[in-house]
Amino acid sequence: MIRFALRLAVSGGREAVARLVVITAAVAIGAALLLSTLASINAVTTAGRRPLWLNSGSASNTAAADVDPVWWRAHLDHYDGRQILEADVAATGPTSPVPPGMSALPAAGEYYASPALARLVRATPADRLGDRFPGRLAGLLGDEGLPSPDSLVAVVGRTPAQLAQAPGARKVTALAGTAVSQCQDCLTDGVHNDAMTLILSVVAGALIFPVLIFIGTATRLSAARREQRFAALRLVGATPRQVAVIAAVESTLAAVAGTAVGFALYLALRPAVATVPFTGERFFTGDLTLRPAQILAVALGVPVAAAVAARLALRRVSVSPLGVSRRVTPAPPRALRLLPLVAGLAELGWFVGRRPHTTTGQTEAYLTGFLLVMTGLVVAGPWITLVAARAVARRTSRPAALIAVRRLADDPKAGFRSVSGLVLALFVTSATVGIIGTINVNRGSLSGDPLTRAAVQYGNLLDDPPMTAGVPDQVLAGLRAVPGLRGLAVVHANPARIGAGQDKRPWAPGLVLCSDLAQIPLVGHCAAGASVAAVPMYEFLNLQSESTAEWPSAPISAQDVARLPVQMLFTTTDGSTAAMERTRTALTTAYPDFQSRTVGDWGSDQQRQLAGWRQLADVVLLTTLPIAGCSLAVSVVAGLSDRRRPFAMLRLTGAPLGLLRRVVGLESALPLLTVAVVATGTGFLAAHLFLKSQMHYSLVSPGAVYFALVALGLVASLGIIASTLPLLRRITGPEAARNG
Known part of the structure; x- marks a missing residue:
């Protein structure tokens, strides 16, 4: 058989x-x-x-072994918006652990770099990047220690004495190999x-x-x-x-x-x-x-x-x-088909105000809800198509429309099947864009205000310990000599909380000389006649310019301020990559134990995640839409092939070819447009419920650009349908009626 x-x-x-x-x-x-x-x-x-x-x-890395420990300090650096992962190491003996992708730990004055970082160092003037890594390049990191071919990673050799004084440095006897669920000072979250x-x-x-x-x-x-x-x-x-x-x-x-x-x-x-x-x-x-x-x-x-x-x-x-x-005629689909869709939305709604506390719980809750909604759209699609067909039948008298809606009412499952892929693509698109757009509105933009994009911040922030007791004159002179530098302010620590007033924040304002503050007007200005201003520390992290803000004067002399520890150096440049990276390199060379950031790379962890989500949204859109378009084309062609004999009989009885083409077009377009509206609305509703539950945000409309793109996608889908209509002439000849 x-x-x-x-x-x-x-x-x-x-x-x-x-x-x-x-x-x-x-x-x-x-x-x-x-x-x-x-x-x-x-x-x-x-x-x-x-x-x-x-x-x-x-x-959290508490593993121990009978080996020589290694001094370890991992931290972040940046270059032109790209993140650099850096580990400063110092071996204490021949059995100190070695990171993957390396044959040995670098000695003091040597460093290993990922291939992408090594290429970038060679292609970039040393005063913009290379001078941050002391000594010579001892080797390249192997692939087994890198997340991507484009990753910028460096392992820099230091002396034990250097790292013993560095903030955050520790002795470790084993390298981390697994992710942990809670890690306050981890450099990378990995798969967790x-x-x-x-x-x-x-x-x-x-x-x-x-x-x-x-x-x-x-x-x-x-x-x-x-x-x-x-x-x-x-x-x-x-x-x-x-x-x-x-x-x-x-x-x-x-x-x-x-x-x-x-x-x-x-x-x-x-x-x-x-x-x-x-x-x-x-x-x-x-x-x-x-x-x-x-x-x-x-x-x-x-x-x-x-x-x-x-x-x-x-x-x-x-x-x-x-x-x-x-x-x-098969039995018409019933309204019970709406149950999975309603159940999925109900599950997402249930977790509003009841968000699970663990990642596993959140994944199970939201993933189940979204998958149930997608399943519900597929299950409810034939019933929605039936309702739309009956509604159009009551309001039309055109032959092509009557034939099309009659066929859809007879078999709404077949009518919906051809557009089911696009319906899911529209749901995914609407939900993804709604979530990403709303988060973007509520959490700001990575780019920042045009004025603040030129800022380079360096040192410890908020309530962290002071960066240094003072800034040597030669360091200040070297910074001011950087081409493109516009302003330089030294922000002093404020242990006595001078000028804090009624502010109950856990950190005291920074103390800045008014002569320095005048060089960085985007942060604000002093009151008339003042010599020292008390500026809230978070203003140096602000993505928006505060040039109109007037900060209260601090009852302390400029001489006394100069004797206070330094909390931060804040510089502004002309905004060029060369000026910002030269400034960053000069600061890193002078203070290798601290980090510098521009506003462009100072975004919070949530904002960096947002940038990754945008990338994932693009991947989803660019993948699902072509797949759905292929499904639509295959479905329409399959429908034409299955109905070649009925169409051939209609042609033999005198129906013009144009009428048949309108019938086929309407049979495909009506369920597409009807369920597209339902899928888009459902996507926005699911996004709103997710945002309310997970982040306590209300959905923000994605704007006219998104709806224009959706309309363009629907027009492209209608174009796919239209491209199959010429097949009608070839497959509805008299031989199809005779041999069907």
């Missing part, structure tokens, strides 16, 4: 072979995208695990970044759903023609079991071939997929790997799903051999 089924699958001549080729190609594309999605999610985890050794100096873990879980579902729909759509090509052939087999004596075997073999044949080609296509696409910056940086190609369970699930799951789909499609044929010839 299996051999007969294989012969039958290709016995229809060129048409049968072409059908199998199209199904194979569609399944191959879907399988390749599914494999690429799974491999990318794995790569995020792998890439996040490799740099965990940089957390070796954290207080709470927000990234949560958003990646939703992204995985958002990417996989359209791919699975695309694969399911592909396996249904020419379903009606196959049903007619199987009904004929029943008429000549074939049993329901034999027909089921033939159907499963035919569908599985193309699915197996498509899955095999999909694996080959995935391997060919790995280098290109590795360049997609899911987390802001590209992957190593070797990170794109699949777990055995995932390989097995795709290799077996896609063909099994195709066989199940074929079996379910033949339920009416199995009941009666004449079931296909005497096709009756």
Whole structure:
């Protein structure tokens, strides 16, 4: 029977072979995208695990071993908006632990650099970057210690005496190898970044759903023609079991071939997929790997799903051999189909005010809710299509519209099936853009005010210990000699809380000479006649200019202020990369134990996560929309092929070709536009519930640009539908009515 089924699958001549080729190609594309999605999610985890050794100096790394300890101090640096991860080390003996990707610890006056950082140092003037790393480049860090080929990482050799006095330095006997759930002083969160873990879980579902729909759509090509052939087999004596075997073999044949080609296509696409910056940086190609369970699930799951789909499609044929010839209107979908959608929204709403306290709890709560809503949209789609078709039928008298809505009302499942992928893409797009846009409005922008972008801050902040007892004159002279420097202010610590007034904040204002404050007008100015101002420390971290602010004078002389410890150096430049990085390098060389930041890289952890989420949103949009477009094209072509005989009969009875084209266009456009409105609104509602629960924000409208892009996407979808209409002339000839 299996051999007969294989012969039958290709016995229809060129048409049968072409059908199998199209199904194979569609399944191959879907399988390749599914494999690429799974491999990318794995790569995020792998890439996040490799740099965990940089957390070796954290207080939570308490591992011990019978080895010589190593002095360790990890910290951040930046260059032109890019983050540099740096570890200062000093060995205390021959058995001190060595980070991955290195053969030995660098001696004092040497450093190891990642390949990307080494290239950047060579291509950049030394006074902008290279002078921050003392001595010579001793070697390159291997891939096993880097999260990405583009990562900027340095391991700098120091003496034990230097690090013994450095703030935050510790002796460690073992390097960190695993992430911890709570880490106050970790340099990298690895795979336990709470927000990234949560958003990646939703992204995985958002990417996989359209791919699975695309694969399911592909396996249904020419379903009606196959049903007619199987009904004929029943008429000549074939049993329901034999027909089921033939159907499963035919569908599985193309699915197996498509899955095999999909694996080959995935391997060919790995280098290109590795360049997609899911987390802001590209992957190593070797990170794109699949777990055995995932390989097995795709290799077996896609063909099994195709066989199940074929079996379910033949339920009416199995009941009666004449079931296909005497096709009756199936039972209309009922409003009960709305239950999964309502349940998903209800779950998201339940957690408003009841947010789980753990990352695992949040992931389970929100991921389940979003996946349930996406499932609900697919389940409720036919009922929504039915309601829309009946509503249009009551308000139209045009022949093409009446035929189209009548066919949609008879089989709304088939009408919705062609646009289900796009509906999910619109939901994902609306929810993602709504969440990202709202967070952006509430948490500000990374770019900052044009005036503050030129600022370089250096030292300890807020209530941290003072940076230094004083700033040598030669350091100040060297900073003022930097081309492009506009202003320099020395912010002194204020242990006596002079000028704090009624301010109950835990940190005292910084004390700044008015002559210095006049050089940095974006922070504010002194009162008339004052010599020292008490400026709130957070104003030096502000993303917005405060040039109109007048700060209260402090009852202390300039001479007494000069004797106070220094909390921070605040400089402004002309905003050029050269000026800012030369200033940063001069400060780093003078004070290697402290960090400098510009406003561009001073964004909070939440803002840096926001930048990563924007990148993920772009990946979701650029991936789901093409997949959904392919699903739409395949579905429309499949629908035309399945209805070639009815359309041919209509042409023989005098229906013009233009009328048939309008019928097909309306059958596809009506469910697309109707459910698109529902999907977009549902996406915004789900985003609002998530934001209320997780961050206590209300949804902010994404603005006209987003709606214009959605309209452009719908126009492109209508264009895909229109591009299939010329097929009507070729497939509705008289021979289709005779041989259908």
